[in-house]
Amino acid sequence: MPTRAFTFFVAPSLIIMLALMTLPLLASVVLGMHYITFRNLDAPQWVGLQNYEQALADPEFWDSLEFTLIFIAATVPTRIALGLIFALLLDQVKRFRGVFIAAALVPFVMTPVVGTLIFRDMFDRGGPYWYWMQQLFDYRLFMNSTTVPLLIIFHNIWTATPFAMIVLFAGLQTLPQESLEAARVDGASWLRQLWHVAIPHLRSLFVFIALISIMDAYRVFDSVFVLTQQNPIFDAETIMYYNFQVALSFGRLGKANAMSILTVIGIFVVLIPFLVMTYREQVEEV
Amino acid sequence: MTQTRSPLARAVIYAVLVVFTIYNVLPFCWTILNSLKLPKDANARTPRFLFQPTGEHYADLWLNMRPEDFAPYGLALLLIIFALVVIVFYAGRLPVPNSLIYAGVAAAGLALLLGLPRVVNTAEFYDYLVNSVIVTIGTLAVSLSFGALAGYGLARYRHVISVVILVLALAFRSLPSLALVLPFYYLGQLSGLYDTHILLILCLVAVNQPFTIWMLRSFFMEIPREIEEAAMIDGAGRLRSFVSVIVPIMGPGIITTGLFTLLLAYNDFLLARILTQINWTLPVGIAQWTGGEDPGHITLAAAGSVSVTLPILVVIIFFQKYLIRGLASGAVKG
Numbered sequence: 001m002p003t004r005a006f007t008f009f010v011a012p013s014l015i016i017m018l019a020l021m022t023l024p025l026l027a028s029v030v031l032g033m034h035y036i037t038f039r040n041l042d043a044p045q046w047v048g049l050q051n052y053e054q055a056l057a058d059p060e061f062w063d064s065l066e067f068t069l070i071f072i073a074a075t076v077p078t079r080i081a082l083g084l085i086f087a088l089l090l091d092q093v094k095r096f097r098g099v100f101i102a103a104a105l106v107p108f109v110m111t112p113v114v115g116t117l118i119f120r121d122m123f124d125r126g127g128p129y130w131y132w133m134q135q136l137f138d139y140r141l142f143m144n145s146t147t148v149p150l151l152i153i154f155h156n157i158w159t160a161t162p163f164a165m166i167v168l169f170a171g172l173q174t175l176p177q178e179s180l181e182a183a184r185v186d187g188a189s190w191l192r193q194l195w196h197v198a199i200p201h202l203r204s205l206f207v208f209i210a211l212i213s214i215m216d217a218y219r220v221f222d223s224v225f226v227l228t229q230q231n232p233i234f235d236a237e238t239i240m241y242y243n244f245q246v247a248l249s250f251g252r253l254g255k256a257n258a259m260s261i262l263t264v265i266g267i268f269v270v271l272i273p274f275l276v277m278t279y280r281e282q283v284e285e286v
Numbered sequence: 287m288t289q290t291r292s293p294l295a296r297a298v299i300y301a302v303l304v305v306f307t308i309y310n311v312l313p314f315c316w317t318i319l320n321s322l323k324l325p326k327d328a329n330a331r332t333p334r335f336l337f338q339p340t341g342e343h344y345a346d347l348w349l350n351m352r353p354e355d356f357a358p359y360g361l362a363l364l365l366i367i368f369a370l371v372v373i374v375f376y377a378g379r380l381p382v383p384n385s386l387i388y389a390g391v392a393a394a395g396l397a398l399l400l401g402l403p404r405v406v407n408t409a410e411f412y413d414y415l416v417n418s419v420i421v422t423i424g425t426l427a428v429s430l431s432f433g434a435l436a437g438y439g440l441a442r443y444r445h446v447i448s449v450v451i452l453v454l455a456l457a458f459r460s461l462p463s464l465a466l467v468l469p470f471y472y473l474g475q476l477s478g479l480y481d482t483h484i485l486l487i488l489c490l491v492a493v494n495q496p497f498t499i500w501m502l503r504s505f506f507m508e509i510p511r512e513i514e515e516a517a518m519i520d521g522a523g524r525l526r527s528f529v530s531v532i533v534p535i536m537g538p539g540i541i542t543t544g545l546f547t548l549l550l551a552y553n554d555f556l557l558a559r560i561l562t563q564i565n566w567t568l569p570v571g572i573a574q575w576t577g578g579e580d581p582g583h584i585t586l587a588a589a590g591s592v593s594v595t596l597p598i599l600v601v602i603i604f605f606q607k608y609l610i611r612g613l614a615s616g617a618v619k620g
Contacts, residue, residue, distance in 0.1 A: 001442040005524050009439030013432040013495055014451060020492035021458040024469040028461065086306060092289050092299050102603045103307040105545075106314045109598050112553055113573045114591035118317050121584075128316060128333045162310070163546065167501070170542040172287065174508055184288065193287050201508065208504040212497065215460050240462055247464060260465040267460040275453065281507070282440075282449050 025264075032258035037251040044254065051258035061259070064242040065266070067149065071238060072217040072270070075156045080209055082157070083164025088194070090165070091172050101169075104162040112159075116226040119155050148227060148234035155223050160216070164209050171205045172198060204281065211274050218267050239263060314595065321588035325581040328588075343589035351407040359406050363398075370394060411590065414571040417483065418552060418594075421567055424487040425551035429498050430544050432491065434536075437502025438528060442511070452503070455496035463556050466493070471560050481563045489561060490551050498547055505539030506532070545602065552598065568594045 001009075032051055034044035055061050090100055107115065122129045123141060133139045141147060175198060183193050221240035228234045228241075237245075243263070247256035268275070290296060320328050322339040345353045370391050373380075377387045399416060402408065440448045470489055474480035509532065517527035533540065555569040562570065572594070575587040 001439065001524075003443075006439045006443040006445075006448075008525075009435045009528075010443075010451065013436035013499055016428075016432065016488065016492050017455065017458055017495050020470075020473070020489060021461070023473065024466045025458065025461055027469045028465045086303075088287075089299050089303055091287060092296075093303065094289075096303075098603050100303050100307055102599055103311050105602055106311050106595075106599065109549060109553075109602070110314055110317070110595050111569050111572055111591045113555055113569055113576050114317065114587050115313065117576055117584075117587070118313050118320070118591075122313055122316055126329075126331050126333060128312075128335075131333045158310075158313075166542060166545070170538040171505075171508070173538050174505070175287065176510075180287065190288055190290070198287060204504040204507045208500055211456070211500065215456070219460070219462055221463075240464070243462060243464060257465065260462045263462050264457055264460045268457070271456070275456075278452060279449050282452070283444055283446060 028257045028260045031254055032261050034254045036253040038253070039251075041253075047254070051255045052262070055255060055259050055262060060237070060242060061239075064237040064239050067236060068218060068220070068238045068240075071149075071153060071156070071220060072214055074153045075160065075217050076210065076213045078157050079161045079164050079213060080206065082161045083168050083209070086161070086165045087168035087172055090169050101166065104165055107159045108162045112222060115159070116155065116223050119158070120151075120227050120229075123151060143234065145233065145235040149236040152220075152223055152227050152236055155227065156217065156220065159223075160213065164213070167205055167209055168202060171202045175201055207274050207277055207281075211271060214270055214274075215267055218270065219263065239266070314592075317588045318592050320585055321592045323585055325585055328585045329581045343585050344593065346409070347411045347586065347589050347593060348409055349407065350409045356406060363402070366398060411568075411571055411593075414566050414568045415594075417562075417565050418567040420483050421486050421490070421558070422548060422552045424483065425490045425494070426544060426548050428487065429491045429494055429547050429551075430540065433495060433498030433502050433543065433547075434533070434540060435528075436495075436499045438506050438532060440499060440503045441506035441509075452500065455499060459493075459496035467556070467560050470557065474561050480561065481565050483565065486558060486561045486567075489557050490554060493557065494547055494550050497550070498543060501543045501546070502536075502539060505536055505543070509535060548601075549598070552594075 031044070033046065033048055035047045035050070036044040086104065090097060093100070110118075121127045124130060124143065130141050133141050179197050179201075180193060183197055188196070219240050220238050221244065224236060224238050224241045225244070228236050239259070240263070243256055243259045246252050246259060290299075319335070321343055322341070323334070323337055324340055327334045327337040341353070345356075349356055373387060374391055377384050380387060399419060403412060440452060471480075474485050477485065479485035513535065514527045514531055517531040518524070553569055554567070555573060558567040558570045559573070568590070572587055572590040575583040575590065577583075
């Protein structure tokens with residue numbers, strides 16, 4: 001593609017992103033180098049990298065980072081694996097496909113502010129899951145520092161699997177028919193078709209889902225906020241939740257901005273392998 | 287891929303999908319039940335599956351008039367919607383071009399949405415619905431057209447600059463939403479666009495653009511170049527070959543991306559909360575009932591959530607037909 005055509009194609013999107021997103025990014029960088037609380041909003045004090053030093057020396061920061069990384073490791077592979085399994089199952093059926101797809105999207109469609117609340121209520125005392133566990137297995141579910149982090153993980157898998165499933169299902173539908181025909185003529189089993197045709201074909205979609213999932217998992221906030229009911233006893237703070245506390249509970253706005261930048265950097269560190277893959281895919285001629 | 291013929295395997299596949307479906311929709315079903323309960327049933331110590339149902343939360347939510355007075359209008363509304371659905375369903379058999387019918391139905395739907403408050407005394411929640419519909423459609427239109435162009439350009443221009451743009455987009459997307467709050471608020475105040483649909487649409491597009499271009503790029507990467515090269519040899523320009531050749535093949539990819547863009551815009555809470563003062567959208571309207579100790583709030587929030595989720599589910603069921611049809615016809619040769 002000639003450069004002029006490329007410029008034309010990319011310009012609208014790039015302009016709107018640069019116009020609206022550069023300001024927040026720069027603001028975070030600049031504010032992150034100031035000492036600001038709600039009391040000196042008009043006269044922030046320049047402190048250089050001190051906020052970063054404080055954040056990195058803060059044990060709570062590392063605790064929350066640890067839980068965030070556990071959360072990523074638990075949810076991202078699970079949702080991709082489940083998404084692929086259900087996309088393949090969906091690919092096998094013709095009848096009721098629309099119903100299955102619509103149902104799978106329900107957790108994602110439900111207004112998140114209410115969805116998370118209902119999810120908690122179902123496991124909380126007086127909710128149906130809590131009740132069934134008690135009636136069927138004689139297990140009394142308590143909210144404690146083991147169950148609440150598990151619920152946060154579980155909730156994320158519940159809401160995020162449909163995304164992976166739908167994307168992979170749509171990808172399966174664009175498989176090159178001729179390669180499949182060729183594989184069929186050769187008598188390749190379903191498993192071989194999957195391994196040699198489908199999975200290589202879906203590669204950029206896998207990378208895309210992994211990228212988006214890791215980013216979202218790194219920044220998980222709402223479900224932590226609702227499911228812990230902001231109670232520190234459950235030991236389930238993520239980076240974003242701690243960031244929120246630093247900003248609003250402790251009023252350290254400068255430090256919170258520094259932590260936002262650390263988050264961007266942290267996400268990029270986790271994403272390095274995917275970025276390398278994208279770079280190769282993009283620059284090497286196929 | 288090859289579909290299995292073994293009846294046993296098919297039975298197992300269906301069984302697994304049914305279990306998955308139940309697990310997916312159970313919380314929503316519970317929300318529906320809660321929306322029909324009196325507050326004392328919704329806040330009971332053990333879950334109540336049988337109770338005296340009430341529709342009063344829905345009436346409170348949507349109407350500023352007695353439900354009895356609304357009944358005739360409601361009936362007329364249902365009849366009109368039913369007629370529109372029937373027209374869409376049988377569009378193929380009518381002697382008028384399909385695009386004309388769809389445009390007419392869309393216009394009629396919009397007129398109905400905007401005209402209803404002139405006839406019926408609707409509550410504030412209805413205004414939030416109107417705002418949400420405008421913002422969602424606006425965001426979807428801008429986001430998809432910009433995103434499709436950029437995604438295609440990025441998939442075809444193999445150069446370091448593409449990588450730079452993609453990584454920059456990731457940097458924007460990885461910015462915590464907390465960091466967006468203040469800059470966007472000031473931007474709104476300075477530009478004088480605070481509390482307008484346009485500003486909210488532009489901000490939603492900007493925030494979702496990284497997602498859109500990455501997703502569409504991934505789909506475009508899968509299309510063999512030979513297809514558009516063939517179109518170019520036929521003498522079509524690049525933009526025309528994009529619109530007439532690539533976009534139709536990418537039907538499933540574009541519809542899938544559109545679906546997620548629509549959901550992101552429709553369900554967005556934070557941006558709508560900071561950028562509006564009275565022109566609230568639905569999630570902001572519902573959020574007022576999700577905190578606090580008032581026992582009546584959980585049922586109102588449930589009714590609100592059901593009211594806003596059901597139409598989207600209808601849209602999804604409608605579009606998945608196109609998704610699957612697009613696939614059957616548009617299977618990529620390559």
